[in-house]
Amino acid sequence: MTSVGVRVARGAALAAGALPLVLMGWRTWTGAYEPDPIAALADESGEWALRLLLATLAMRPLRRLMGWRWPLAVRRRLGLWAFVHASLHLGVYLGLDQYGIWAEIPRDIAERPFVAVGLAAWLLLVPLAVTSTRGWMRRLGRRWQALHRLVYLVAALGLLHQWWIVAPKADLTRPLAYLAIFVLLMALRLPSPARAGRGPGRLPERAG
Amino acid sequence: MLIRVRPGWALRESEVTDEGLWRARRRFLSVAAGLAAAPALARAASEATMTAPLPDVRPDPAPPPGERPNTWEQITRYNNFYEFGTGKRDPARYAGRLRTRPWTVVVEGECERPGEIGIEDILRGFPLEERIYRLRCVEGWSMVIPWVGFPLRRLLERFRPTSAARYVAFETLHDPERMPGQHRRILDWPYREGLRMDEAVHPLTILAVGLHGRVLPNQNGAPLRLVVPWKYGFKSIKSIVRIRLVRERPPTTWSQAAPHEYGFYANVNPDVPHPRWSQRYERRIGELRRRPTLPFNGYAEAVAHLYAGMDLRRFF
Incomplete structure (x- = not known):
């Protein structure tokens, strides 16, 4: 029986993943991204990928701190949405930003370390997205968890990717905010003496 | 009660496509096709934001061949002007707070007649000409802009620079009330730029007071800005209030903020990558x-000789 909390959370996860896509489509359509829609689309899709990735990472601490069941029920969905946005971001870069100068892409990647870092982050997300189904969870068993710890590395690379393109040319408020959230989410994962005995984080985590 | 008899050929009001919708669609199609926004459409949409026309502007005698100027809309809605925010659209949104009258420019330093000059005297005192220039931003985008202005050299001559004046230093207005972006210390305000004297007196170097035949909009650096077409856009300092003729190379904002990324010269150079x-x-x-x-x-033909013998990788 699916609880109300889980059902609401699934709706929220769908909204969090799909509404930005609708918004980006709408803004492109209405010309709100003019006169440089390519740069605007690349920026927004990349930023949504990061936000959704951080949301994914927030689910386990939420479960631990609040004892709710729903965070782990939507974690994989959020992760998949992050992958969708990251893929859109990469697609905009490959298909629009580099349109017509595709032969230059390898050199671009080699010359611009932040491109390489972003690409690495996306490549590492691919196996996670592929193995996000129940079937793969079953097949991989304990190894599934180990594999999906890659998400920490992906988030770190994603943040570095953003930091590298922004700093120091512009305003660092948002990259710093994302970094702070990431550090907080990592800190919440550290075992604390208060939690050591209870360990609710070890409860079944496969729901959803 | 009015009863309207509709002839058979007449369309119902409800069948008319909403104007916002077809405009949106037109814009979308123009993007999709990779075309410049349909000029007529852009003109209609941007008339509301247009400034007053400038009288007596001499047309550009040598417009760059094969270059079509970007539209008013494009040039005035996509700006880097951190004094009004770091987003490309922030300047168009917030530059309305800038009052450009009265406005005086102080000219001082190594010259015989230091003093100041009001913007009205500038507009009256120098014959205005159109200059259609490419603008290349260090970020990797570019436009073609039909500036209206006059050679910087003409203004400098009035103040009689001495032979000690080897560089020219410029400063933007520093007034957080009128430039809200300056409330945040993103850069070391006021914005500063500089040129070597030979660059400053080069005929391509102009002070602009307008674009597309109209008064320069605030977001593009009103009332007076520098335009140096062979350098990255950040060299072309906006809303100038101070010009100093100096002996030593002056500090410039971006090269202070990130010395390994932005140099003093900042000549557009495809062979020197940004880090x-x-x-x-x-x-x-x-x-x-x-x-x-x-x-x-x-513009290599016109300016490359200024840098003869210099290692452009070192002096980027």
């Missing part, structure tokens, strides 16, 4: 396919 990105290609705003970036932004 974080290549400079070999640029995207002309309104086009999809990137185009190769030209040495000195295509």
